[in-house]
Amino acid sequence: xxxxxxxxxxxxxxxxxxxxxxxxxxxxxxxxxxxxxxxxxxxxxxxxxxxxxxxxxxxxxxxxxxxxxxxxxxxxxxxxxxxxxxxxxxxxxx
Amino acid sequence: xxxxxxxxxxxxxxxxxxxxxxxxxxxxxxxxxxxxxxxxxxxxxxxxxxxxxxxxxxxxxxxxxxxxxxxxxxxxxxxxxxxxxxxxxxxxxx
Numbered sequence: 001x002x003x004x005x006x007x008x009x010x011x012x013x014x015x016x017x018x019x020x021x022x023x024x025x026x027x028x029x030x031x032x033x034x035x036x037x038x039x040x041x042x043x044x045x046x047x048x049x050x051x052x053x054x055x056x057x058x059x060x061x062x063x064x065x066x067x068x069x070x071x072x073x074x075x076x077x078x079x080x081x082x083x084x085x086x087x088x089x090x091x092x093x094x
Numbered sequence: 095x096x097x098x099x100x101x102x103x104x105x106x107x108x109x110x111x112x113x114x115x116x117x118x119x120x121x122x123x124x125x126x127x128x129x130x131x132x133x134x135x136x137x138x139x140x141x142x143x144x145x146x147x148x149x150x151x152x153x154x155x156x157x158x159x160x161x162x163x164x165x166x167x168x169x170x171x172x173x174x175x176x177x178x179x180x181x182x183x184x185x186x187x188x
Contacts, residue, residue, distance in 0.1 A: 042137040046176040050163045054174075065159035067180070069144045080148075082140040086161070 005030045009037035009045040017048040021088070022056055032089040038070065042084045049086045061089045099124045103131035103139040111142040115182070116150055126183040132164065136178045143180045155183045 005028040007020045017035075024033045037045035053060055064087040072079045099122040101114045111129075118127045131139035147154055158181040166173045 040137050042140050043134050043176065046136050046161050046178055050161060050174075050176045054163055063161065065161065067140050067144060067157065067159065069148055080144075082137065082144045084140055 004028045005032060006034045006036060007048075009035060009041045009048065011041065014044050014047045014051065017044065018051050018056070021048060021052050025057065025088075025090075032087055035086040035088070036083065038081050038083045042082065045084055045086060049088060052088065057088070057090075059091050061091045063088055098122045099126060100128045100130060101142075103129060103135045103142065105135065108138050108141045108145065111138065112145050112150070115142060115146050119151065119182075119184075126181055129180040129182070130177065132175050132177045136176065139178055139180055143182060146182065151182070151184075153185050155185045157182050 005024050007017060007024055009017050021033055021035065035045050035049055049063060053063070066085045068083050068085075069080050070083050072081050099118050101111060101118055103111055115127050115129065129139050129143055143157060147157070160179045162177050162179075163174050164177050166175050
């Protein structure tokens with residue numbers, strides 16, 4: 001089962017992922033959403049996170065960001081691909 | 095004066111930036127190097143950081159990563175561009 005607070009970034013227009021992130025915040029029971037992307041999609045992930053932060057969700061903490069390398073098997077060859085995980089979390093109101 | 099521990103990522107091949115990062119670590123008096131990129135170059139920045147971490151510099155802390163939005167003026171129009179700053183820091187040996 002795919003957790004409902006993960007948004008995987010691919011080749012669609014950035015705004016589709018912005019909508020997906022907003023909807024994940026609305027529908028998930030968690031107060032955080034994780035944006036995951038690989039390779040060329042990494043810049044789209046950063047764009048989507050920044051648009052959410054600046055335009056739609058003003059009550060977020062500073063995003064937590066990690067990078068890592070995954071090994072992909074492709075036609076017998078192993079390729080290293082960089083990945084990014086951006087966690088957007090709603091700030092605790094007190 | 096440009097600080098000697100900042101590497102700006104552009105459109106060159108990823109390995110040129112890997113070399114620039116390694117050379118910044120060697121020549122700078124600081125024990126950290128900041129990798130900065132905008133827009134499409136963000137994925138190259140993550141690639142370069144990961145190649146340095148995995149292949150050439152084994153004694154680094156987990157990188158600190160921040161994202162932000164810059165406004166660029168272009169032919170009278172203002173465009174928002176996402177930026178990433180990746181800080182690679184040598185782990186303190188004790």
